[in-house]
Amino acid sequence: MEKARPASLASPDTVRVTNPGGSSPFVLTCDHASNFLPAEFGTLGLTAEDLSRHIAWDPGALPVARRMAQALDATLVETRISRLVIDCNRPLDAPDLVPPVSETTAIPGNARLSESERAARVALSWQPFHDTIAGIIDNRLSHGQQTRLVSVHSFTPVYKSKNRPWHIGIIHDEDRRLAAPLISALKRLAGVTVGVNEPYSPADRVYFTLERHARLRGLPCAMIEIRNDEIAGDTGQRKWADLLTGIFSDLEPEEAGQTRSHSVGKSVQSAN
Template sequence: MVERPEAAGDIVLVCEHASKTMPASLGDLGLDAEALESHIAWDIGALPVARGLSEALDGTLVAQAYSRLAYDCNRPPESPGAVPEKSEVFVVPGNTGLTGPERQARAEGLYEPFHAALEGVLDRRAALGRPTILVTVHSFTPVYFGENRDGHLGILHDADSRFADAMLQAADEAGLELVRRNYPYDASDGVTHTLQRHAIARGIPNVMLEIRNDLIAQEAGQKEWTGIIAGLVRRAAEKGREGERLHA
């Protein structure tokens, strides 16, 4: 789904794991209600923050309407993790032993329309000569395989670290603690597919954000972190414009 397509700002926001909704044709994939509400099904709190950032930064938002368990849109079709047979400690029976055509049907029904929508947004902006910064919004569980994660915000990048560098500098200048580079994942974990496909391929600045989900599970935390991140994005974008003027 594309929200605020005519937004005037430079930021395009993406939320690949926005929803826990399962396509009706897949049922519950053999999982119980607890699993389908948990972090394995979606990025808890990520969509409200992404929507808040869309409003605060006057940016277009592209979000996936279905669960990452049906198809993880931050993975290419050839990745085993695109349709996970196991997520953390949960076996996903409905994803086990799929045939090639069954996996292809998932990709055609979920991955391809999502990425086509994002490509359409970026193509229209490029045709109008509009500057663009791509920001993807995720959340992570505070306990993973029994290990605690104490960081609050991860600022991730692939080969192009320009915008991540500027955001990390802005966080340091603001005195924010527990903000870390490439945390709790990095590009070697295969988490930067959207950045690679849509931003690095076009040469546009980009960043992937990971917020600890207990901080944004409720409305108050969502508003707080929307404000914090919007400030960092604004400052990083300003630094980018300053750098362009210096090198002009």
């Protein structure tokens, strides 16, 4: 897996957009794409090994999302700074927006932040990420372009000593227009264990990007979580990207749902 990148190799941008004019109805996000720490944060008191673990990013998720975007001619929006600096898939009032602890690992550099330090992190990464997504979606809708938002993540096989048996999980709330056909297609794959609102559900406050940008606009959306040992190398990344691309390519507009007005309801609990 990729190690934390030195500052000399960092992009000057904190958010990257690939294929902004994509013709696909799908817009992809990769909310935890990078484990990069800007120089001003040092290592946040962590080791190089810690910074290569899932606590710093979603290993394997970005190569999958990039391959999907290319195959589907979809737009991809990715973060360029580690979730340890600030988690772009959390609301601003979330206790783990700037996590003092991730899983069981204390993050010394995130302890006792001042309000100004916290605000600076929001301005550095969180705000540009969400402003970029909003701008892309609003531009598409203003041109009458059908839009479905999909976020691509990965999860660790063992979390707090508990094994996670799912190869892939689909996270959704009560709007199942996109999630339902996606789940059905995945469950038809031999040897694949599919989690429905596993290993997380919206009740765990992990659905923020989709709530902020899709649900409030009445757009179909879903969150994909792939177990990261499945996509640790090129072979697995290609396998899952190609499987998901095939499923998305086969979805008819009526299956994935046309845009319509929805209010944001209460988050569903785990379905499995």
